[in-house]
Amino acid sequence: MPLSEFTFGLGILDAIATSPGYRVVTNNFVYFLGGAWYTIFITALSIAMGMVLGLFAGLAKLSKNKIIYGLSTAYIDFFRGTPLFVQIFLLYFGVLPLIYDNDPLSSAIIALGLNSGAYIAEILRAGIQAIDKGQMEAARSLGMNERQAMIYVILPQAFKVVIPPLINEFIALLKDSSLVSAITVAELMHRGDLVFANTYQATWVFGTIAMMYLVITKTIALLGDYTERRLATE
Amino acid sequence: MPLSEFTFGLGILDAIATSPGYRVVTNNFVYFLGGAWYTIFITALSIAMGMVLGLFAGLAKLSKNKIIYGLSTAYIDFFRGTPLFVQIFLLYFGVLPLIYDNDPLSSAIIALGLNSGAYIAEILRAGIQAIDKGQMEAARSLGMNERQAMIYVILPQAFKVVIPPLINEFIALLKDSSLVSAITVAELMHRGDLVFANTYQATWVFGTIAMMYLVITKTIALLGDYTERRLATE
Amino acid sequence: GGQTDNSEQPDVATDVKKLLVGTNATFPPFEMQEDSELTGFDMDLIRAIGEVQGYEVEIQHMDFKALVPSVQNGKIDAAIAGMSITPERLESVDFTEAYFDAGLIVAVHKDNQDIQGTDDLKGKKLAAQNGTIGAAYCDEVKKADAATETRIFDDIGLAFMELEKGGVDAVVNDHPVTAYYLKTATDTSIKMVGDIFSAEDQYGIAVKKGNTELLNALNEGLIKIKENGTYDEIYSKWF
Amino acid sequence: MIKVVDVHKSFGKLHVLKGINFNVSPREVVCVIGPSGSGKSTLLRCINQLEQVNEGRIYIDGEELTHPKTDINAIRQQVGMVFQLFNLFPHKTTLQNITMAPIKIKGVDKEQAYEQARELLRKVGLMDKADVYPGNLSGGQKQRVAIARALAMQPKVMLFDEPTSALDPEMVGEVLAVMKDLATEGMTMVVVTHEMGFAREVGDRVVFMDEGLIVEEGLPAQIFDNPKNVRTQLFLSKVL
Amino acid sequence: MIKVVDVHKSFGKLHVLKGINFNVSPREVVCVIGPSGSGKSTLLRCINQLEQVNEGRIYIDGEELTHPKTDINAIRQQVGMVFQLFNLFPHKTTLQNITMAPIKIKGVDKEQAYEQARELLRKVGLMDKADVYPGNLSGGQKQRVAIARALAMQPKVMLFDEPTSALDPEMVGEVLAVMKDLATEGMTMVVVTHEMGFAREVGDRVVFMDEGLIVEEGLPAQIFDNPKNVRTQLFLSKVL
């Protein structure tokens, strides 16, 4: 009886389309997309900041200068070792107001950037250490100073080595960015919470949110694979 | 006027000791320590589960068998790609009740174990791939089968290589474990939330919590350094 | 954030000052979000107060945890989020006069015949929302009978889900919130039992400690809207 | 002892072995020489089944390796292999490198395995390096440990793939001396090597490979002093 | 050209160079030989300031390297170094490996640097490998690129640290040929090597080092055929 099966199938689709949860999701889909966009925006800027900080902190941790080493160790220990939400609070309410008239969005990005910088520092440090000492010596023997050797020879190679853990970190950061909802930044997870609180449609709402995260993280992972392949030289 | 400065210093200490926030912390210190213990306990079990899962998923991702590869990719993509909160939620309210009469604590450990397993899989896979192919060939040429070669030759070496990213992941997991407070597991952050909600002493309460996390994560990092040094053979 | 500095000039809305208010919109029907708009009893109330006191009210949603530090640091002028007034909290912030007597109610599974009211809660598994008087009440029950288990959720929605799942025997919560849930949730298997109790569950608006100026202005506004009937209008709109 | 019958091996489109026929008698030492890329390593790896042949058969001691039912791991225990880059296990000491396979695979008693390993270390002149990690050994020492490790499984045949080409000239001697001793004791050996002195002195037979084929074979003196094939002549002129 | 005066160098408690005195005239080719661990590499690395001496002075072209005020980077540009393990930059093509330093440090115009690099590639016989990554070159090809890379900075002196010891015997010839050409063109060179044939044929002088000291030096023929020192005799007997 293929026909009855067909109508049965339609029946299920119908049931879904008229279920309250489905309506909640369709009503809020654009709203969620806006949140996803916010999430991507915050994460991208935080990554940019985290990469710069992580690069300097990672290099500093390799320094023979005790003070520079100590400062970067303290930075890494603190931002890797305390809960992100505490860091967000500390920066938003405590530190940043002393510096400028801080708003939630910029504070969120600064907090996430500082946090990811600590993880990225350790990743980059491991990558730099993985590069054969002979590379630095070859560069120095050509007359490059230490900075030039770092920029032209060591870092490009280190960067390639650390793509997989960097991708891990970017994905973790994307999801950690949901914590900035504490200070009113309306990113994806936050919007999910709000809609859930008003509708109690947990499965539909969080299912949709989860799928959106999945799409974004998979995109990041694929970009990572692509970069890795593009940098392959063999 | 050293004396007056001294008494001034005492005055500050006095002011602290009698401040309501200080009292909240001292009253709840043992309660927080209990939460820290809970957090350590949950994290340790989740790590154990994550290591086992991660090992199998990491190996599966290196398999030439399309089905095994596909399953492990799906597992990693899902648990790395969706918010941990959603996973906790899905397992606690959706999946686990179908299997057993699930309680929050065991559900939390299962959720965190599944989540960290996905990250650990990628870390271990990278570590295994970093081991020279010659090692597998040498082991095989001595008559070991693939399993023996993995266990006795490849994995011990891979493990050593991946200690720093594993430590990163353990620390991240420790802090992510605070998300299980959503299903009322009384770990450290949850207890902080409860005390805060009753007293509104954000700085004192979360400052104390942050210090406790810092102590635990630093301990993990030092254990990692120690293991790394112990496994050094040169 | 905007701040009140001059002495109030009641009923004159020409001198518009900004009043930044924080809330946590996950507590219907007091505060919630509908179609990207913050609505609910508290929202209408604070807007009404603003109107009579000459404020341009701007409301921000944030984490419950962030409300108090925001008030203390001047990120916002006041917080209204169904916050119950307790002596402990008064050490950290100042509250206006109570604007709502919530009262608690017990909710159980439909099939549950054991629990008929507050007297039957001892030794049972109880759930409540963190920071509510319901949570405090659960703790009291536990103190009286150590066999009682309390489960404190950050989100009341999850507490209800736990009750539907059968993970707890009862949810003790502010009556209006539970009533709203029963009205909204589809296919719910939860019912309310017993009478509303615990009259000391009163909501206040929080301001920075020592900001008596704003406190007085808000209290004044509260009295005004009670007198001119606005309060009753809002009340009947939501309950 | 070893019988290679009409073996073909391709990597993708690259046809590397193009029909190799080749026998090794018990106690014989065969040296394989030939230009880079001619397939010498691939041949050894096929004999040890690290690569699967596409065509042809390989027998060791009468058993067909290339038969799908053969237990490869059991046969590999009979065939010791020494790699160009040693491939010692860096996380294990010298003694552990040598005893791992006997203990874990053969189930030899620990004490007995250690006893035997010390014997082997004496043989290769490394008694004092028993508890050292490979990272702290010189190249020549590493290669001698690799030989001891292969010998610990008491193989019937030893395969060597350029065992000295990664060594400094001074260390080459140490390794060749150990191999010479093995040959004297009657071990069956196949040695891919660039050490023409060794091939001439120790080899019972020299096989010259080029482009996936055995081009010429014979007694060392005959091949080195009187190569018949033009390609052999050309190769020897470059290397000697 | 190079003047090394009473140089001492220790690593921690290990006294590696124990008072080296040593001169190289312009256009001279000096070959340094000696057992492993005798300090040959350390000496070269001191000349290139990859290691700092503990005592003594080193001059290149009259400038004292060991003076704290000297701009090491400027001097290193005058001294080309070729390593045993090539140390090519794996993320850059052959052409980029050669042109990186001239462009980034000397500020040579891109087109001109490429032009010069192609010239150098012709010289070392690798015209067709300009756009290949090091990973796809053979050992001999890698070492020739490394030489071209050092030459691109137009150094006055070239230092070679066992440039052929990591190569297969067949590839050694390629590299030695390039070095021979360089010597013929009049490049000042210091070569640490185990290739006694090269030292004999190309070297103007041979220096034998042992345990951190220069034990014997002289014309190649004299050192190889008629070593005076016992240690030199012993060493040559093992290597030749």
Ligand SMILES: Nc1ncnc2c1ncn2[C@@H]1O[C@H](COP(=O)(O)OP(=O)(O)OP(=O)(O)O)[C@@H](O)[C@H]1O
């Ligand atoms: N796993 C592989 N995949 C693809 N091609 C391979 C593989 N192994 C070897 N080859 C190719 O097969 C050919 C023969 O390689 P083989 O290693 O057997 O040569 P060889 O005679 O040992 O040379 P050498 O003296 O340089 O070691 C070469 O062209 C090589 O590139």
Ligand SMILES: Nc1ncnc2c1ncn2[C@@H]1O[C@H](COP(=O)(O)OP(=O)(O)OP(=O)(O)O)[C@@H](O)[C@H]1O
């Ligand atoms: N960075 C270092 N730290 C400590 N010891 C070192 C270092 N570099 C070299 N040495 C030691 O100094 C000694 C001389 O080393 P060097 O590399 O100069 O010898 P070499 O003559 O080049 O030997 P080879 O022929 O093996 O290359 C050796 O004992 C070596 O272990």
Ligand SMILES: [Mg+2]
């Ligand atoms: Mg080979």
Ligand SMILES: [Mg+2]
């Ligand atoms: Mg050296």
